[in-house]
Amino acid sequence: EHARFRDDIRTFIRDNFPREYRPDTAAEAVLEPEDTRFFNWAADRKSPNPARRTAARAWAKALATRGWIAPHWPREYGGAGLTVFEQFIFNQEMARARVPAVGGVGVGLLGPTLITHGTEAQRRAHLPRILAAETVWAQGFSEPGAGSDLAALKTRAVRDGDSYVLNGQKTWTSHAQYADWLFALVRTNPEAPKHRGLTMLMMDLETPGITVRPIVDMRGDQPFNEIFFEDVRVPAANRIGDEDRGWYVAMATLDFERSGIGGAEKYRQVLNALVEWLRSKQAAAQPDARSREVVR
Numbered sequence: 001e002h003a004r005f006r007d008d009i010r011t012f013i014r015d016n017f018p019r020e021y022r023p024d025t026a027a028e029a030v031l032e033p034e035d036t037r038f039f040n041w042a043a044d045r046k047s048p049n050p051a052r053r054t055a056a057r058a059w060a061k062a063l064a065t066r067g068w069i070a071p072h073w074p075r076e077y078g079g080a081g082l083t084v085f086e087q088f089i090f091n092q093e094m095a096r097a098r099v100p101a102v103g104g105v106g107v108g109l110l111g112p113t114l115i116t117h118g119t120e121a122q123r124r125a126h127l128p129r130i131l132a133a134e135t136v137w138a139q140g141f142s143e144p145g146a147g148s149d150l151a152a153l154k155t156r157a158v159r160d161g162d163s164y165v166l167n168g169q170k171t172w173t174s175h176a177q178y179a180d181w182l183f184a185l186v187r188t189n190p191e192a193p194k195h196r197g198l199t200m201l202m203m204d205l206e207t208p209g210i211t212v213r214p215i216v217d218m219r220g221d222q223p224f225n226e227i228f229f230e231d232v233r234v235p236a237a238n239r240i241g242d243e244d245r246g247w248y249v250a251m252a253t254l255d256f257e258r259s260g261i262g263g264a265e266k267y268r269q270v271l272n273a274l275v276e277w278l279r280s281k282q283a284a285a286q287p288d289a290r291s292r293e294v295v296r
Contacts, residue, residue, distance in 0.1 A: 005086060009093040016062040017099050021055035039100035042136050042178040060102045060133035069131055070107045077115055077123065078131045095262035096269075104175065106130040106137035110183050110202075112256045117200075117241045117249050126181075126202070138176040138205070140184030140227060141250070143169060150185070151194040151247060155229060157186040157201060159236070159243075164188070164201060166209075166232040176212050176225040179205055183253075189244050198246035200253075202238040209233075 023039060044056035063069045066080065071090050073079020082090060094101060101107070111130050114123050129135040146153035155168025166186060176182065182203050189197030205212065209232035214222035241249040277283055 002085065002089060006089050006093060009090055010097070012062075012066065012068075013093070013097045013099055016059070017097070018055040018058050020051055021059060023098070024052075039098075040175070040178075041100040041102055042104050042175050044100075045133065045136070046178060057133065059100070063102055064131060064133065069102050069133060070111060073107075073111060073115065077111075077127055091262045092265050095265035098269075101262075102133055103130055104136055105139045106135060106181075109139060109253050109256050110137045113183075113200075113240060113249065113253045116252055121237070122202075122240070135180045136175075136178060138173050138179035138182045138225075138227075139253075140170040140173055140176075140182045142172045144171050147172070150250070151198065153185060153187060153198070155184070155186045156190070157188050157199060157234070159188070160233075162236050163233045164199075164236060164239070166201075166203075166229040166234060168229050170227040170229075171224075172215070173212075173225045173227050174223060176205070176227055177214055177222065181205060182210075182227070183240070185246050185250050188246075192244060195247045197244055198250070199243050200240040200246040200249045201234050202240065203232065203234045207232055207234070 021044075024044075041056055041060075044052050045060070047053045047056065060069065067073075067075070067078065068080055068090070070077075070079040071082045072087050073081070075081040091101075103111075107130060111127060114126060118126075126135070130137070141150055141153075143153045143155060153168075155166065155170065157164040157166050164186075168186070170184060173182075182205055183200060184203065185198055185200055187197055188199040191197070203210070209230045211228040211230070213226045213228070215224040215226060216222055217224070240246075
């Protein structure tokens, strides 16, 4: 049964992945273990190149027909409801074929969090748009003084009627320049112990007062961002879970993150390519005698 499922995935990719959707080796943006080399679907769906933009959206539409944008979500929420082992096979075959997953942290983190901790109104508002690849999300956790010690974050949210007013900064936010919405952990009670005064909020990145500033890395690429909040008003209806209980929501979110199945396949491909090169005449022609000895 698992072998048939694996063959089904391979056939689907062969028949549905757009031939014109080619890797962009000049703009590699590999950040997470599940990413596929040379593809950045979040950027491609907004590409200035019409052909690339169309191909990225066509691939998302094809995956959506099988529920494979969110293969791990329950069927009642629009996912494929795959078992853990089926998810393993699916992620492995996607990585083996070097085709991109769709949806990013909206699929992997925000969606499952809303299924677990969100309201029915929040699920109705956001899950369908994630599954239709209409909304891409970014994750606003880290701050300049709160990286590994996440509970030390200082971005402040003050309740004002039916809204929260945000001021502060996030950093190392992956792909925020391509995202439409952000889910962020903020401080709502500065008097409480640091783990107990936090709240999780969702916000449209077009909200006045939000500034996204890319961080340029040593390659000249812009995989990360800083996000600044200046008197940003976020509806209280966009809070996930209870006020001051965001730490527990955030820990549930992070529980959905650590898979790495696709990464193992990606790294195996890299290792195989290295071994193939070492066995090649090109490697044998290198001037280092020790390299020639290794090849022999």
